[in-house]
Amino acid sequence: MSLLKRPKGTADILPSQSGEWQKLEGFLHQTANAFGFREIRVPTFEETELFSRGVGETTDVVQKEMYTVLGSKKNLTLRPEGTAGTIRALLENGLLNDALPQRVYYILSCFRHENVQKGRLREFHQFGVEMAGSAQPSADAEVISLAKQILDQLGLKGIALRINSIGCPVCRKKYQEALKNYFSGSRECLCADCRNRLERNPMRLLDCKVESCQKIGKDAPLILDYLCEECSQHFEKLKANLEALGIEYTVDPRIVRGLDYYTKTVFEFIGKIPDEKGREKDQTICGGGRYDGLIQQLGGQYVPALGFGMGLERLLNILEYQKISLTEEKFCDIYFVPMGEAAEIKSMQLTAQLRKEGVSAQTDVMGRSLRAQMKYADKINARFTVVIGDNELEQGEAVLKNMKSGEKISVRLDHTFAESFSDIEIADRLAGENL
């Protein structure tokens, strides 16, 4: 029988990695809570229509990347992103009738049938927040500062924030007309893709990597010059708010998000990761913006809202690249080193007792020699060891060794052990923090 393999674009999270995930997730929960966001959990699949209506019929995500199960009455799709389902849940459960703004966040997996690359999986995990009810630029600033705080507190360096405004449907339409006019003049010189874009989504033309197209686009009109009064003021206030919060940014008029629901503010946090050959390349780790029309689009009242999605695999990639570890690789508070059968029993009992107290305790289950056990204790980063042999059993007393400092303390091997160990352990922890 041949070995079955996992589907392309999926990943196993192994025991050596899950601790990092748990730490990251714990940190995300904590930070989101600090900003007043509460967790929401929504289904992994939704009716296909939710995404075609919410994300946008013409987007790549909807047109060619969704995993859809065809049904006789309704088609179902594995969520390609988190916003549509979250907004659907807010509407369906009447949460938008509650005090606004409504602040929610989620950690979930998304599915897109894409060509796989580093940081581009077919099942990937996303942390996202959505804030519904405020049209104020201060809400934009708050959401951006949440993302910023997460990236900063994780200790990441060199993450750039780029912002732009793509206006509201009214001013965007005018801008797109202006773009069409501009590019139509040199239609014949554009690449095939761009000629296509000219009709479907002229804003994408600015993004083209083909040199000749870039040249043509150099003097193209900018969205920022076409914003209506309201959108323009919104953007100016957002910039002022970011400055007040001490958040650095650059305005990048070429940011055009690929999901149709965005209006006004769009932003991205971009980091650098290495490819296989060690060359650095930019990668978006967080992307988001305002989507004032989405809730209406999904059948609700007009409620302005915004949010972002953050790719957890991408985040962990960058953390790894910047050599930032959230966890100790292996961890053990205390390791018992038994010598002889009677000692093995005693070690088992003490281990069991400490584990009930929440202490990470281990003992030998390999029948190893004393020397080998000490080596093992060292490898798993045991903080303390206790050697137990016939002498110790007879005297009811043993030596507790601090593996870092080498310090040895005599302890009693009776019911008082757990208590005295916890005192010593806490003292050691405090001493470590003072260093």
Place this chain on the structure above:
RNA sequence: GUGGGUAUAGCGUAGCUGGUUAACGCGUCAGUUUGUGGCACUGAAGACCAUCGGUUCGAAUCCGAUUAUCCACCCCA
């Protein structure tokens, strides 16, 4: 969807233009005698050379297909 690179023990790599027992580092395991780890030394285990097929007297090495992975376009987290 289109185009290109890579594929050798758990990990990272060597293996030149096809020629016998596939090499090295890290890691793992055991030991370096008498009851205390990190260093050092000695030894061991571990690979049908991604899979399938072809060329050849002979293939890790050449050819084809498949799969995985990486990169570019596209798009995005």
